[in-house]
Amino acid sequence: MAERWENVGLTAEEYDRIITILGREPNDLELGLYGLMWSEHCSYKHSKIHLALFPSAGEAVLQGPGENAGVLDIGNGLGLAFRLESHNHPSAIEPYQGAATGIGGIVRDIFTMGARPIALLDSLRFGTLDEPRNRYLCSGVVSGISGYGNCLGLPTVGGEVYFDSCYRGNPLVNVLCLGLVPKDRIVRGQATGVGNPVFIVGARTGRDGIHGASLLASREFDESAEEMRPAVQVGDPFMEKLLIEACLELFETDFVVGMNDLGAAGLTSACSETAGRAGSGMELDVALVPRREEGMNPYEVMLSESQERMLVIVRQGCEDQVRQIFEKWGLEAAQIGRVTDDGLLRVRENGRLVAEVPAASLSDQAPVYDRPRRRPDYLDETSAFDIDQIPVPEEYESWLQRLLQSPNLASKEWIFGQFDYMVRTNTIVYPGGDAAVLRIKGSERGVAVSTDGNARYCYLDPHLGGAIAVAEAARNVVCTGARPAGITNCLNFGSPERPDVLWQFRQVIEGMSEACRALGTPVTGGNVSFYNETSGQAIHPTPVVGMVGLLDDISKRCTAGFKGAGDVVVLLGSNRPELGGSEYLVQRTGQVTGRPPRLDLDLERAVQETCLAGISAGLIRSAHDCAEGGLAVALAECCFLSSTDDLAPPQLPGRTPAVGVQVSLRSEMRPDALLFGESQSRILVTVKEEDVPQLEEIARSNGAPCTVLGMTGGERLMITGGPAGQQLIDLLVTELWQSWQSALEKLLGE
Numbered sequence: 001m002a003e004r005w006e007n008v009g010l011t012a013e014e015y016d017r018i019i020t021i022l023g024r025e026p027n028d029l030e031l032g033l034y035g036l037m038w039s040e041h042c043s044y045k046h047s048k049i050h051l052a053l054f055p056s057a058g059e060a061v062l063q064g065p066g067e068n069a070g071v072l073d074i075g076n077g078l079g080l081a082f083r084l085e086s087h088n089h090p091s092a093i094e095p096y097q098g099a100a101t102g103i104g105g106i107v108r109d110i111f112t113m114g115a116r117p118i119a120l121l122d123s124l125r126f127g128t129l130d131e132p133r134n135r136y137l138c139s140g141v142v143s144g145i146s147g148y149g150n151c152l153g154l155p156t157v158g159g160e161v162y163f164d165s166c167y168r169g170n171p172l173v174n175v176l177c178l179g180l181v182p183k184d185r186i187v188r189g190q191a192t193g194v195g196n197p198v199f200i201v202g203a204r205t206g207r208d209g210i211h212g213a214s215l216l217a218s219r220e221f222d223e224s225a226e227e228m229r230p231a232v233q234v235g236d237p238f239m240e241k242l243l244i245e246a247c248l249e250l251f252e253t254d255f256v257v258g259m260n261d262l263g264a265a266g267l268t269s270a271c272s273e274t275a276g277r278a279g280s281g282m283e284l285d286v287a288l289v290p291r292r293e294e295g296m297n298p299y300e301v302m303l304s305e306s307q308e309r310m311l312v313i314v315r316q317g318c319e320d321q322v323r324q325i326f327e328k329w330g331l332e333a334a335q336i337g338r339v340t341d342d343g344l345l346r347v348r349e350n351g352r353l354v355a356e357v358p359a360a361s362l363s364d365q366a367p368v369y370d371r372p373r374r375r376p377d378y379l380d381e382t383s384a385f386d387i388d389q390i391p392v393p394e395e396y397e398s399w400l401q402r403l404l405q406s407p408n409l410a411s412k413e414w415i416f417g418q419f420d421y422m423v424r425t426n427t428i429v430y431p432g433g434d435a436a437v438l439r440i441k442g443s444e445r446g447v448a449v450s451t452d453g454n455a456r457y458c459y460l461d462p463h464l465g466g467a468i469a470v471a472e473a474a475r476n477v478v479c480t481g482a483r484p485a486g487i488t489n490c491l492n493f494g495s496p497e498r499p500d501v502l503w504q505f506r507q508v509i510e511g512m513s514e515a516c517r518a519l520g521t522p523v524t525g526g527n528v529s530f531y532n533e534t535s536g537q538a539i540h541p542t543p544v545v546g547m548v549g550l551l552d553d554i555s556k557r558c559t560a561g562f563k564g565a566g567d568v569v570v571l572l573g574s575n576r577p578e579l580g581g582s583e584y585l586v587q588r589t590g591q592v593t594g595r596p597p598r599l600d601l602d603l604e605r606a607v608q609e610t611c612l613a614g615i616s617a618g619l620i621r622s623a624h625d626c627a628e629g630g631l632a633v634a635l636a637e638c639c640f641l642s643s644t645d646d647l648a649p650p651q652l653p654g655r656t657p658a659v660g661v662q663v664s665l666r667s668e669m670r671p672d673a674l675l676f677g678e679s680q681s682r683i684l685v686t687v688k689e690e691d692v693p694q695l696e697e698i699a700r701s702n703g704a705p706c707t708v709l710g711m712t713g714g715e716r717l718m719i720t721g722g723p724a725g726q727q728l729i730d731l732l733v734t735e736l737w738q739s740w741q742s743a744l745e746k747l748l749g750e
Contacts, residue, residue: 452472
């Protein structure tokens with residue numbers, strides 16, 4: 001029979017620590033509170049000491065880590081609130097509701113800061129599509145994201161999707177939300193002012209989601225995972241929409257002292273965190289909490305993770321006005337307690353004391369572990385891989401066709417076509433390119449945003465992979481003409497109790513931190529998701545970076561597609577003979593092996609500065625990051641996204657590419673590495689022929705390699721190159737596009 005602390009996910013040592021704090025044995029409710037708040041999902045007890053490595057300060061940072069979301073100063077008196085969160089395990093058990101409530105939770109994190117949500121992005125990982133369950137999970141997650149986001153009237157403007165066998169039992173569903181807030185009206189999640197009333201507003205409380213944070217999100221999966229279905233929350237986007245509008249109207253008054261989302265750990269986290277941040281206490285009576293189910297006891301009320309609920313700390317004397325605002329929107333607002341000055345979280349039921357613990361002991365005093373770390377043994381084998389063991393192909397066209405039809409590189413229109421990415425009319429660079437761009441209404445300014453992370457690189461070299469995740473995210477934003485300003489992140493890993501996983505985690509953070517410092521992109525917050533493994537098999541280390549950048553003038557925005565015939569194609573950066581971790585090598589060998597491409601952060605910065613200067617000067621007509629799939633795939637994508645109209649959407653259902661290209665890649669390296677290698681710090685740009693010298697001068701002044709490759713035009717993708725300068729690729733663009741466009745839909749059986 002399990003010990004009582006094991007039933008809430010705690011260890012014997014942690015139980016003893018609770019006894020020391022309280023000076024007595026906790027009752028069942030108190031133990032449940034600690035089980036939630038000391039869970040990995042809520043306390044970050046295995047990650048805190050490592051997360052401290054991230055640079056979080058910067059001139060533009062208005063709010064860094066520690067609140068519901070980070071906020072950057074974007075000028076014009078506005079702050080940009082943004083955060084990236086995971087909802088992995090719930091989505092593995094119930095994909096539609098898991099993904100939908102992931103959207104609901106991250107949106108609440110944003111408007112809790114006083115910000116109006118303006119856009120969503122997602123970063124998804126699934127097992128290979130040859131298995132029916134993976135196809136089911138993919139379809140369900142995409143439906144959940146679109147179903148909730150579309151109902152909210154929020155555009156889903158970008159993201160990424162990857163498929164790999166390591167996610168077979170544990171898909172990843174990471175969601176980013178952005179919002180705008182007047183920078184002098186940012187709301188914090190703090191319970192200040194002794195005697196100030198505490199309200200719960202929004203949906204009624206039910207039994208859904210109980211132990212979601214402690215037993216679902218903070219343990220690995222096994223054959224019994226389906227039994228946790230009742231711990232998955234159920235969302236109501238229409239209720240959330242009302243809640244958004246009511247809260248934003250409330251923020252226009254001076255009635256609010258603080259606010260917090262009731263997400264993971266429900267009332268327990270909202271009450272203890274708001275009191276803990278303020279150094280205050282709180283007393284509440286669970287009998288006053290509106291419920292949608294009969295017979296709920298205090299344990300169930302405090303641990304419920306029912307969605308669409310907020311905790312609001314209100315100024316004394318404003319109670320009636322607060323109720324009126326929520327009644328106007330058809331929502332309940334119930335006063336359930338008050339702020340105290342004794343530092344205790346005191347829970348009553350009809351006046352009877354049922355729990356009393358120090359609030360800060362829940363929110364800030366969980367144990368912090370520095371567990372052993374060890375380099376994984378598999379790295380000896382993967383790093384010793386020699387590409388010369390793989391024969392050079394006899395031809396390359398079939399390999400390009402195969403890569404373009406692989407689910408990781410094929411068009412994702414089947415996915416983003418289900419999202420309303422134009423609602424609110426702020427989206428001016430649509431899904432399908434390097435990064436989305438949103439206008440800031442009332443100004444000439446805009447925001448670019450991208451999510452990125454290559455888990456294969458992190459599996460083969462976690463430090464390098466972490467740095468590349470930041471660099472590529474910044475590069476994607478730069479390709480739109482925006483200057484990178486800051487990041488949020490979601491770090492998805494296996495069990496932190498395994499030394500090899502924790503070594504990967506530390507190395508990834510060190511690599512990300514190095515790149516953030518080099519590129520001037522502070523970390524404003526994020527999320528850690530551990531225990532992503534099934535029956536002892538961990539996923540690849542998967543950091544996801546959400547990068548935001550700022551455009552001073554959205555009329556100068558840039559997109560990836562070629563803009564017409566007769567433009568000169570230029571490569572910023574250099575090709576290297578690197579195939580480790582590439583999509584091509586995985587397709588050739590069936591393994592993730594080799595050394596990932598190198599990253600020179602000085603070169604990365606030089607290439608990005610050159611691209612930004614070229615776009616700002618009006619020289620660069622298109623810009624596209626050269627990443628997964630290599631140079632040949634990047635050229636094909638520029639053709640697929642081409643348009644003769646500078647302002648046309650980069651991709652719309654039913655359109656066909658308008659422009660082909662002919663390039664020459666003279667090099668002594670083996671042709672497959674030249675075509676399909678994934679060397680970093682490369683951007684494909686086009687300029688008018690007369691502007692080439694000026695771009696070359698900008699590149700020279702920044703120390704960035706700049707090579708003319710060829711010219712746009714015609715209907716074919718034609719590449720010559722290699723040591724002999726032979727014809728490597730000669731294919732009709734429309735035929736390539738048709739197979740690329742339909743590949744994912746066919747793989748999903750749609």
